[in-house]
Amino acid sequence: MKPWTRIGPLGPFRGRLGLQWVIAPLVVGAVLLGFGWYLFLRPHPPGGSFVPVGKLSSFAEGTATPVDVPGAFVTRSAGQLFAVLQEDGCTLQFCHGRFVDCRGAVYGLDGLAPGGAGGLTTLPVAVYRGTVYVDPDHPIVRAPAPEPARAAAPCG
DSSP: OOTTOOOSTTOHHHHHHOTHHHHHHHHHHHHHHHHHHHHHHSOOOOOTTOEEEEEGGGSOTTOEEEOSSTTEEEEEETTEEEEEEOOTTOOEEEETTEEEETTOOEEOTTSBOGGGSOBOEEEOEEEETTEEEEOTTSOBOOOOOOOOSSOOOOOO
């Protein structure tokens, strides 16, 4: 028999080696694809400048919690997390379910002023395996709310 003679449906070489030489490369390819998917597409903690600020369970609905990022609070409203940042040189307080800055301007838990007239600077928030992360290096800067005609009721 000549070496290049076609033997069966698998060709001259695979026909001599057996069906396992056809199946083995398919199995190895499937294993490599599965491993690549696991390495590159699986969920992973946020990287870059995200920092962990606490467990998800520590942020109760309708409250604001100060975190380790200077001047930042993490709030939860309607099941969604928000991270707000006070303006430079203007303290921010949370009382009566709202934020009040040093000028007396009022903001909601999401950092927006009533009527959409400005808002607090917010930080990106991510949750991974029950831990909340914020990114203090990439804030979403908004124009602050205008000073109110009359000051908001003081916290206390």
